[in-house]
Amino acid sequence: MSDTPSVLFVCVHNAGRSQMAAGFLTHLGGGAVEVRSAGSAPAETINSAAVEAMAEIGIDISDQSPKILTPDAVETSDVVITMGCGDACPVFPGVSYRDWALPDPAGKGLEAVRPIRDQIKARVEDLLAELVPAQTDAAR
Template sequence: MRRKPSVLFVCVHNAGRSQMAAGWLRHLSGDRIEVRSAGSEPADQINPVAIEAMREVGIDITGQTPARLTWDAVEASDAVVTMGCGDACPVFPGRRHEDWKLTDPAGQPLDVVRQVRDDIKARVMQLLASIEQHG
């Protein structure tokens, strides 16, 4: 049996963008992909506005906890998607890497976070299609 592909989403605080991206990928892929998320400087909790924006589309990310980015998590992932963490996010040769330029939802009103959420959904759908097509 072939191993499931794995994706790691990384942002600075692992409280907004990466958590929303992980929530979308879990929702859209079911159990076909192993989903991880982490931050270079993890926050104490997920951004409540990100939680609300995801709840509006039927995705519950309240059970997730911001986690520190580790080399092991990167090495164990087939694809790494970074979002605004610059040099704090390592890139490994042989790993698929994408850097998504997204507005940081921290401190933003719900209408801005909704736009970020929808942008992330479109990107996650493209990523999922690419993984399923190319592995």
Template sequence: MTETPRVLFVCVHNAGRSQMAAALLEHHAGGRVDVLSAGSAPADAINPAVREVMAEIGIDLAAQKPKLLTTDAVEASDVVITMGCGDACPVFPGKRYLDWELPDPAGRTPSEIRPIRDEIDSRVRALLTELAPASA
């Protein structure tokens, strides 16, 4: 692993789960982790209900855009976390892969997305503790 670990979050549309995970990890990491997100078939925009539930906790996704998953992004990452992207994510030796099974927020209301956001937040915090513990 590199000195500053790099984490890539991947889902199909890069409009919900992976965007929430990336934003939450960036928020909690304070620069201790490099964060990327991408999708195997990116949407045109971030899910508006996802933007809404993230804004509720002070994280603004308005400037974010779904991005296409590239082989370069995977190669440059230490940890690749998939969230329902199936076999679309390339696999490279020496990378750590995790699959977080989470419901897709597409078509859900903000009240249905909040528990997904909160579960992602819990997993991101645990990952951060493992990858880049806070200085004592």
């Protein structure tokens, strides 16, 4: 078992919210956290407005692709953040679950996705401060 905490972000399509959250945690965490994302019913591709919204702030998620949620991915994560996947997320003892109620960016344009992106960033910053407090303090 590694000392590096692992986080799994889950939403239905793994095309918007969970991909943006994983992008933020990868970028801000600097390798201090293992980051994964998945979806209960993955889309074919990532939401282009989510990719564009992240690119505006210098984070490239264009090389990511939606992935299917597996019990193994949940069981091997320290923290599972759900974003509207409902009962599709398997539950295992010893795993910390949190639900982030965020609007689904599917079918929305860039103007509507920006505020969702900004909410996700604030939540990821809080999560990172909790998981890796020494690193967050050093960055301030």
